[in-house]
Amino acid sequence: MDMLELIPGLLQRNDSKIVMLVADGLGGLPQQPGGKTELETARTPNLDELARRGICGLSIPVKPGITPGSGPGHLGLFGYDPLKYLIGRGALEATGIGFELQGNDVAARANFCTLDAEGKISDRRAGRIATEESAPLARKLRAVKIPGVEIFVEPVKEHRFVVVFRAAGLGDKVHDTDPQETGVPPLAPKAHDAASQQTANIAAEFVDQATKLLAGEKKANGLTLRGFAAKPALPSYEQVYGLKAAAIAVYPMYKGLARLVGMDLVGQAQTLGDQVDMLHANYAKYDFFFLHFKYTDSTGEDGNFDAKVKRIEELDAVIPKITELKPSVLIVTGDHSTPSMLKAHSWHGVPTVLAAEHCRTDACQRFGEADCVLGGLGQFEAKYLMSLALANAGRLGKYGA
């Protein structure tokens, strides 16, 4: 039995509040063997205080050795087994730009490409055309009309944009039209199953009309479609946890992921300070709050150890404004590690602290990798964090008599 099947039958309601603060890419590595990680280097008196009164551990985002993207990383933290619940590429791309997918949508990632006189691809990325040039072209494609289908075209960056087809009964099992090589024309959209034939037909008509609209362009006179995907079927936080949940995030990707599990988007925060203000303003209205802090990841991706340290200290500084609300359960964790030494997401366990009245405190004195590996939560798969949160919030009854 999956946790999401087990939990609904055990739920008991109460007035507890759960706050999950996700510092993206939180975990790290030392700059030299035996040194300290970014988190261990940072001065974090407030997180250390949490570590002392809470219970610590290392979260394994997916499975040992597996490095997750943001989608699986967050699904795990939200309690959805990231190997069972998949978000298709097109759906994730749409989510990442803040496009809220509906149940009748099929989204695809689109690339502008350059076609030669014979219609063969000469550049699969249209010379990595600048966003300022490509965005108006993407919007121009909104002129495509197909009867019975609502079509959305949204610019992303450089040669990339998103296309969403909205109509009843569209399957998403359609092959990519990108042949992955030059010197050949784009492939025709091909359906894998009967339900997707209509989608393939719509996609073909879209490409046809769009190519005509792009005819005069030098670089971006063609397009390919990849990663066709419907909105993933994720049960909501309300359904599986009985939680009215709010997401307080700055970036569209994380707002989008939260919407996929049915969280309400709260406020228009631009800074961590704003986010904590929103938490205060909405505290009475929700049971669960997801706060997302991006910069521990982006500084790690930049390979900037010192900047990541500073961002962690910035995070630490807002902790008192959260703890003054006295949430029943406060969790600080990350969706994966992003060591600045690797300039990328990694597989390493993610420092995690859960503070709650009955959490059974461990011996951890500092919030850092070396302490967390010896913590009371041990090394646990991220997908178990929500059941621990619910238990500590007094929201889970007994399993079996």
Next chain:
Amino acid sequence: MDMLELIPGLLQRNDSKIVMLVADGLGGLPQQPGGKTELETARTPNLDELARRGICGLSIPVKPGITPGSGPGHLGLFGYDPLKYLIGRGALEATGIGFELQGNDVAARANFCTLDAEGKISDRRAGRIATEESAPLARKLRAVKIPGVEIFVEPVKEHRFVVVFRAAGLGDKVHDTDPQETGVPPLAPKAHDAASQQTANIAAEFVDQATKLLAGEKKANGLTLRGFAAKPALPSYEQVYGLKAAAIAVYPMYKGLARLVGMDLVGQAQTLGDQVDMLHANYAKYDFFFLHFKYTDSTGEDGNFDAKVKRIEELDAVIPKITELKPSVLIVTGDHSTPSMLKAHSWHGVPTVLAAEHCRTDACQRFGEADCVLGGLGQFEAKYLMSLALANAGRLGKYGA
């Protein structure tokens, strides 16, 4: 989704080298409560140095409390879930004597037995006949001829031998012919499914001819067949990990297990020194090296604590000749524990160290059970060791965007 389904889609190739040194039955127990295990007693400066710069943990071969045989023990280390991928008894016995099974083979473990004048079994093990007597008898059975079937008969030890039938389309769902009691005749081979009827017929004919060939014998004038099994369908290291893999082992069983996952057998090593020489000689040709050291297990099985300590020190002494190759990832582990106090395989976690540039070193100072239980790898199922190895070798890309 199984790890072997997940990993192939994430692979990225590079020139890294992974060395996995398996000390069979490595884990142990102290001679009295509070004492030191064999590994903790041994003087192991080189393994300790690895523990200091690597990341340690305890490997759980199958699941907590489960003691594995050599087959599941190694399958786990090789990354094949030992509860999902099974090696039938007959196939393991054939593998153990160095018989390389083909796709069309069905192998069975055979026992010589003693039949009375009425054809009833009077001794199920033919008086535990000595190998010197039984081996020529087994070879005598090679005279059995069945049209359309290639038959192999290989001596094992005392009353035990192996029979392999090779023909297209043979099922392996055939009941044992050993009735597990005396005073009754051997059972006729009985098929569980249609595909195995031909196998049952062949087995019956084999038993018939063999019994005639043994007619004059006093002890071994009959035989029983058990554990009918085809070659297990294991995807290869190349298929699932993209690794060109070499096995450098001394004993047939471990060579055979490595062959089942598609490793090349390299060299004819007789000693650990030979094995390390082979590693050097073949280092450029492969991505992955499995080195197997038997004597930590056999001394444990003998109940000889001091001998096991010595064997561990022998193992420690070759570590510098491995580390001088600077493998990207070096793992030292075991397929299970064999505490000399128990004179047998056991369920206890197996000390494991993984050394690699970005392994996130832990606080372990000594390679031993007490340190490893607090190590950064935690207690992990052996089946995750390969994904950790690949990640540390930079061979695994991101899961999801």
